[in-house]
Amino acid sequence: MRFLPYTFLLFKIIFAQTIEHPQNSPLSVLSNIIKMEEKFDTEIIEFDTKWVDSLSLSLPCEGIPVPKRTMRLPNAPREYRNGIHRGVDFFANWGTPVKAVADGIIIRSDLNYEEVPASFRENLLRSSAKLGDTPSDIFNNILLGKAIFIDHGFELVRGFRTITIYAHLSHIEKNLKPGEKVYEGEIIGKSGNTGMRESTLGSKAGSHLHWEMIFQKGNQEIYLGKGIPNPELYEMLSLIFKK
Numbered sequence: 001m002r003f004l005p006y007t008f009l010l011f012k013i014i015f016a017q018t019i020e021h022p023q024n025s026p027l028s029v030l031s032n033i034i035k036m037e038e039k040f041d042t043e044i045i046e047f048d049t050k051w052v053d054s055l056s057l058s059l060p061c062e063g064i065p066v067p068k069r070t071m072r073l074p075n076a077p078r079e080y081r082n083g084i085h086r087g088v089d090f091f092a093n094w095g096t097p098v099k100a101v102a103d104g105i106i107i108r109s110d111l112n113y114e115e116v117p118a119s120f121r122e123n124l125l126r127s128s129a130k131l132g133d134t135p136s137d138i139f140n141n142i143l144l145g146k147a148i149f150i151d152h153g154f155e156l157v158r159g160f161r162t163i164t165i166y167a168h169l170s171h172i173e174k175n176l177k178p179g180e181k182v183y184e185g186e187i188i189g190k191s192g193n194t195g196m197r198e199s200t201l202g203s204k205a206g207s208h209l210h211w212e213m214i215f216q217k218g219n220q221e222i223y224l225g226k227g228i229p230n231p232e233l234y235e236m237l238s239l240i241f242k243k
Helices: 007-016 026-041 118-131 136-143 232-240
Strands: 088-090 097-099 104-109 148-151 161-167 187-190 209-217 220-223
Touching: 104 161, 118 136, 148 187
Parallel strands: none
Antiparallel strands: 088 209, 097 187, 104 148, 148 161, 161 209, 209 220
């Protein structure tokens, strides 16, 4: 059990009062502290636009701006997998260069990715339908396709560890292995449609870049724009990405 910094001092103060207040027994005090701890650990953090009011990123695909359509932005429903869209879909043609939006370290690079059979993908989507949600193993390992994850550390957005995700890629630069440093504007791969139904059938239809920014704090992960309605969401993203 992890204790808050003031736990020990608080315990001593209340314990000293036990003689005057028998109901404040050590066991009762410890029980109350544990309840406080659990409340602290499970506190829900809501996305706040103030987190990113000074954030400035390069567009991942040069010349392709943030889309305006709600279905291509965070929070859009994805009924086919009983989930919510966490990222931005930049509709770039197959093979469009994809760039890092900020400096960081590669933590995932699917250089040896192989597309799964269409039937396997469909079976997993049926599992999602039965669950009523998209589990992380299906989403991260199958639906993202060939992907790159970049760790931007704790400085990009103060108070959070920030990562970005680049998914459905058709190509990844061969030198980009986990642990490699990348710089803002550096080409890391090319857009595609891996992880999508079209790719499993051998087609290049539907090619685009699925991009996400995730903020991590404690045991929570909050995606960029979570809970923000459109057009406010579009306006926020437009300010973040450099023209």
